[in-house]
Amino acid sequence: MATKLSRRSFIKLGAAAAAGGLAGGLTPQQSQGMGTPPNLLPTGPITQVKGFCPFCQVRCTYHAQVQDGRVVSLVGDPGNRWTGGAMCPKGMSIVELIGSPSRLTEPMLKVNGEWKKISYAEAVDLVAEKVAAAMKEYGPKINEHVALTMPLWDCRENELAALMTMRLIGCVNNMPAGEVCISSASNTLSWFLGANTSTTTVNEVLNAHTLILWGANINELYPPYTRWLEMARDKGVRIIYIDCRKTRSSIWSNEQYMPRPGTDGALAFGLIRHVIETGAYDPALVERTTTGFDELRDDCKDYTPERVSELTGLPVEQILTLCKAVEVSPSILWLGGSLSRYTNGIQTIRALISLQGITGNLIGSGRGIMTMEGGKPEGEKEFVDAMCGEAQAQGVNFRRLLALMKKGSLDVLFLNSSYRRYPDTKGVREALKKVKFIVHRGFFMEPETEACDLFIPATFSPESSGSHYGAEKQVVWRNKAVDAPGACVPDWQFYRDLGRKLFPDRYPKWEDPAELYELFRKTIPS
Ligand code: SF4
Missing domain, CATH: 3.40.50.740 (Rossmann fold)
Structure with a gap:
């Protein structure tokens, strides 16, 4: 039997059913072959099945608690080195989603x-x-x-x-x-570093002198990684947070700088200019590991603290403080996903990679670029080529x-x-x-x-x-x-x-x- 069901009517029907039940005994979900609301409390023994959350690349692992054929809860895996057993509400919502009475279960x-x-x-x-x-x-x-x-x-x-x-x-x-949301970061990392992934792992933040969270609101977006901020802070790592708004990650940082939205690239250019002008880089390393250094110097030469201040809205003193901060190694720069979402995202990320590159902070203990936006292993194209031509x-x-x-x-x-x-x-x-x-x-x-x-x-x-x-x-x-x-x-x-x-x-x-x-x-x- 055909049934007309728009999202609006679906919501209305759902509300009506919740309010007082429907005549005829079938909920709209049941009439559409949708999920049957779990209305009996489970009583059987609980088994645990290991799994992972698919919603982001922290990739929290968990033990699903299964009772009477239903997932009744997820318990974060304490053996997970990266998360320490934490999960965020998004991942935990799997339990609610999987058993939702609104779920559609038939084609x-x-x-x-x-x-x-x-x-x-x-x-x-x-x-x-x-x-x-x-x-x-x-x-x-x-x-x-x-x-x-x-x-x-x-x-x-x-x-x-x-x-x-x-x-x-x-x-x-x-x-x-x-x-739309991450390709600037992942493509730029691929183009300039050869892989769309971090050049370090999160535990290395403990070996850094400075950790710069550039648009990276770790606490709210990747809550299980907050423990690394906490450990770094306890160890005395200087945590600098660059973000145009206050977030919970502000709490975990030693200092915050708030440039106007979309002006991160100008700030990065100002920092590169400072490093080059003051000679705060190793010329031999730059010669050995980079290309296009002279062009970079030309591109950045007009980004004086005063000009960067005009563009970003940051006071000159704050820009000078940041200039001093990037002179010190080892440092890790954590790229936030938000940088990908500006029209100048690629150039901004390119500038930040360059900043880490010329200061010798791309790889090594306590050095690197962290990103949650890439990380995908290569090989699927080659695999599909091999299997299907x-x-x-x-x-x-x-x-x-x-x-x-x-x-x-x-x-x-x-x-x-x-x-x-x-x-x-x-x-x-x-x-x-x-x-x-x-x-x-x-x-x-x-x-x-x-x-x-x-x-x-x-x-x-x-x-x-x-x-x-x-x-x-x-x-x-x-x-x-x-x-x-x-x-x-x-x-x-x-x-x-x-x-x-x-x-x-x-x-x-x-x-x-x-x-x-x-x-x-x-x-x-x-
Ligand atoms: S941080 Fe949240 S969304 Fe990301 S993998 Fe863990 S539980 Fe899932």
Whole structure:
């Protein structure tokens, strides 16, 4: 039976159900095949299953407490060297999300504006049919007609499975979730240092003389790492915080400087100028390890303390204090994600890398650049090349993808991440209306669900095994703790099933994340 259900009506119905129950005995969630509210207190024995939080690269590990087939709580893993067993509220919310009565647990197809429940097998068949039709129609030009926006994959095997399917389809338009929010930092680190990751590990802050948190609000964004700030402060490390607003990280710092938003690059140029003008660098090291030093000197020469003061709004005395601070080594500079979100993000991060480079603080004990924005191990492109053959086309960025959508030339879009993250959300919403078929994998009735033609419910991390990586370049593994409700399936399963359906002879042979992990490990030895 088809049922009309918008997000607005869904919320209203949810409120009505919460207020007094619904006539007919079924909640709106049940009528849509959604999660059944857990209404019985668990009584059975508790087992513990080790896992990790997929929501950020601190990658906290936990022990899921499982009782009567349900995750009843997550306990941070005290054996985790980096977190000491802490987790933040976002990670802890997995327990609430996984058992939420609002969770959608069955595939739904939109037919004439109304939702119709279908089976998972029917959903996979339908997607395969749409993709096969597009492949037949466009042949080698398929890349302009199928695209995927990546979610924050909850394990690496999800991503590998999807990339293999997309590669066989002939589509390389796979938009990473961080294209808007972190790509300045990760790309700049890759371009200038050869890897999109920190050049140190967080424990090294204890060996630094100075730790500069540049736009890095560690306490609020990565709470488990606050312990490192605390230990550093107790050890006498000078913690300098540069951020245009007061945050909880201010409490953990010895001093804070508050430049105007978006003027961090000017401040960095002023500091570089000071280092060069006063000779507070090792010329032999600069000669040996850097290129373009003379150009850097020219670029920075006009950034006097007075000019930097005008641009940043910081008093000259504060700029001079910072100039003195960067003369002292060893130092670690912690890049905040916010630096990526200005239009001058790349140049700002480039300047900060240069500052650490010319002062000899890129690598070594108590030296380095910390970032929570990169850290992804290399190798997936090589792996997908080895498994499925090299890509026959170039991927496009989101702006070009948007142009394709606006033109109405996109036939199938795997809409996994939130389109609300992109600037011009309205424009994206309108463009989505011109996509012929949108598949969304998600959990709840959200704008992306409303925008799609086919919804296929996904799983939360305790419902599937898999591996991941963290900011300290650690690899973690989790075991499946509980079965997913209804027809929710992990991403690796959906993309594997779709790949097998479309390319029964060509899709690489593996059954589960453990096998895929092994396949990757053997193909791309570290
Ligand atoms: S700090 Fe990051 S990894 Fe840890 S619980 Fe929070 S979101 Fe998850």
